[in-house]
Amino acid sequence: MTTSAPPPPTGVPFDAHGIEPIGTESRDCSPWELFWIWCGANIAPINWVLGALGITLGLSLVETLIVVAVGNVIGCAVFGVFNVIGHRTAVNQMVLGRAAFGRSGAVVPGLVQFLLTMGWVGVNTWVVLDLVMTMLGEFGLTGGIWLKVVVATVIMAAQLGLALYGFYAIRSFEKYTVPATALVMAVMTVLALVTTDVHWSLAGQAMSPGDKFTAVTQLLTAIGIGWGLTWIPYASDYSRFVRVSSSARSVFWSSALGMYVPTVWLAALGACLASAGGGSDPSALVVSTFGVMAVPVLLLLVHGPIATNILNLYSCSLAALSIGVRAARWKVTLGAGLVASIVLAVFVEADSFAQAFDNWMVSILVWISPWAAIMVVDYAGVRQPATIPAAKLINPGIFQRA
Secondary structure, X not given: OOOOOOOOOOOOOOOOOOOOOOOHHHOOEOHXXXXXXXXXXXXXXHHHHHHHXXXXXXXXXXXXXXXXXXXXXXXXXXXXXXXXXXXXXXXXXXXXXXXXXXXXXXXXXXXXXXXXXXXXXXXXXXXXXXXXXXXXXXXXXXXXXXXXXXXXXXXXHHHHHHHOOOHHHXXXXXHHHXXXXXXXXXXHHHHHHHHOOOOXXXXXXXXXXXXXXXXXXXXXXXXXXXXXXXXXXXXXXXXXXXXXXXXXXXXXXXXXXHHHHHHHHHHHHHHHHHHHHHOOOHHHHHHHHHHHHHHHHHHHHOHXXXXXXXXXXXXXXXXXXXXXXXXXXXHHHHHHHHHHXXXXXXXXXXXXXXXXXXXXXXXXXXXXXXXXXXXXHHHHHHOOHHHOOOHHHHOOHHHOOO
16 A cells, blocks of 8 residues: 655655555645646637537537536536535545445446546547647548557657656646636637627427427536536545535535536537537637637647646545555556556447447446445535544454455
């Protein structure tokens, strides 16, 4: 098990913390910094794709916007609750699962989370790859599959290098880069709405009530309630570093809004652009909307998926430690990059990204939904792990099942 060590007072230290409770001296993250972590994870082109998915499924623009806005109120609120749990216990999410499932029972969801994070790295890297390839195409640089391999390797290496330093590097990266990215996105939003012929009255496809219900539930799964729920297994990994003096209310709102604001904002933008006939491909949406300005815009948007993937890689290492893997974090991270590359290849070869992504989201929620429900019930009314010394979550203790 990795030993706990407080960060040095200067510079950006290597994060030596593992799955043990975070000591008070190491909990120096503010709620505002937590907001930027979750905001940075969601200011990404993939949210454009998810917003455009509603139009692709045949819903009207208004229906898509309503589903996205209302669904995320529920999903992000639940996500905020799990951040509060992490703040109160100072323990990462997969270890917290031992309170409800026991030490042995928590291995299964821990293993799923370990694989899930690697898969997400592949999905998000696909989006970055798609954007960069489009950008290079604007300069007349084409190279087929080999150019894709080279670009994907460079992107993956950058993500892995940053993730190796852990929480403190992630916090610094998000704190100083996300506000600038948000400003660029705000300018892009105004420019897009002014220059694009958004079809506010787009009625969508004629569908039976049953088909309409299916389309709505698919959108709820991909970017409504389901989006906030997919982040629950990560929540405590980062809120455990928030200062002890911070209130539960500030932790809840900083995390919930950090998830809600960029998700709804960019999904709505994606839906508006798709209503104008831009399709659901992120690079196609950018090029069709911004024309000659697409190149600098694409350069800036590469930040989003990388900001998301460093969280995936860090949480991947924590999940590995939680299920008993005894290996250096850098080895786990490199292994995650290998699996993520395989997932990336699957998405590159998929005929329809929208359909492939919806299937991916459904497979995730099949396990997260019941797991999260059990965790909430256990926390709120059964064992109340917030009142139990966090160290007991690390050792078998009273949580060991026969």
